[in-house]
Amino acid sequence: MAESEQRHWWFTGRRAILSALLRRELGRSSIRAGTSSPAGPVRILEAGCGSGGNLGMLSAFGEIDAVEFDAGARAMAAQRSGLTILPCVLPYDLPVPDRAYDLIALLDVLEHVEEDRACLAALGGKLKPQGRILVTVPALPWLWSHHDTLHHHKRRYTRRTLAGAIAGAGLRVDRIGYFNSLLFPLALVxxxxxxxxxxxxxxxxxxxxxxxxxxxxxxTAERYVIGRVRMAIGLSLFALVTLPE
Incomplete structure (x- = not known):
């Protein structure tokens, strides 16, 4: 996976799509991508960074911290990024300060965690008052296959079940939807x-x-529509999550 995420269409396309989404969404909020405020630079946490494939993309938006469970992946991410990648077991061992982050990225991690609501609640405690969590997960439980077993998934989500997990964690859905939709017919077959x-x-x-x-x-063409057009179905889901008002 560490090798393929540098070249595989799914990994490279997802980074392009999420980068476009973040640039658009952060531009609409009080958080300005890549800029500093009187409170300091935009602070970003990637929870479950794997071998570090997303850290370069996220670094365009602010200063990065990262945590990861697997020791081998941590070492690879540290070598690639030059960052110190902290060990972490979600949801109960999250070695970063409370109320410290403008953005937390949880990218295809939640499906690996047994207690998804507790994981989201723990990450919510690390957000600044106006901060947001970007979550991506695999969609549609009826598509469960050997792929999910191989990658140690606990579940796949629907829009309703992902929104339910977010609400159950005491957080608020700001935006939610399917993506990886244009290739859905081919992938479905x-x-x-x-x-x-x-x-x-x-x-x-x-x-x-x-x-x-x-x-x-x-x-990658989906970068123009994600968060703007409500796709009826897709292989993945994204959600932008905030603290309750």
Missing amino acids: RRLSAIASGRPAEDDRVPARPINAVLRSIF
Whole structure:
């Protein structure tokens, strides 16, 4: 995964989409991407940074802290980013200060955590009053396959169940929706074929360069509509989460 996230269309496309979403959403809020306020620079936490593939993208928006459970992934993320990556076991061991962050990124992590509501509540305690959490998760439980088992997922979400977990954590949904929608028909055929045959779909393998480029271009096109157009369905969900007023 550490190797493929540098080139695979899904990882590179997701970074482009989330970067566009953050730039637009932070521009609408009191938090200005990449700028300082009288309270200091924008502070960002990535919770569950893995091998650090998203840290470069997030660093465009402010100063980064990061935590990660896996020791090997921490070492790789530290080598790539030059940051100190702190060990962390969500939701009960989160070694960062309370009420310190303008933005917390929880990118395809929540589905790995047994206690998702407790995880969100713990992260909510680390937000500044006007801060936000960006959450992404895999969508649609009926698409559960070997891919989810291989990646140690606990669950897949619907819009309703993700919103319910956020509300159950005492937080407020500011914006929520599906993405990875344009390629959904193709992905659906591949995923259902894998489920029916009992053989895993090779979702993690980087396709041949021309195919990878085409898939990335299609997926990345969603950066123009995410958060603006309500997609009816998709392989993933995003949510922007705030503290209750």
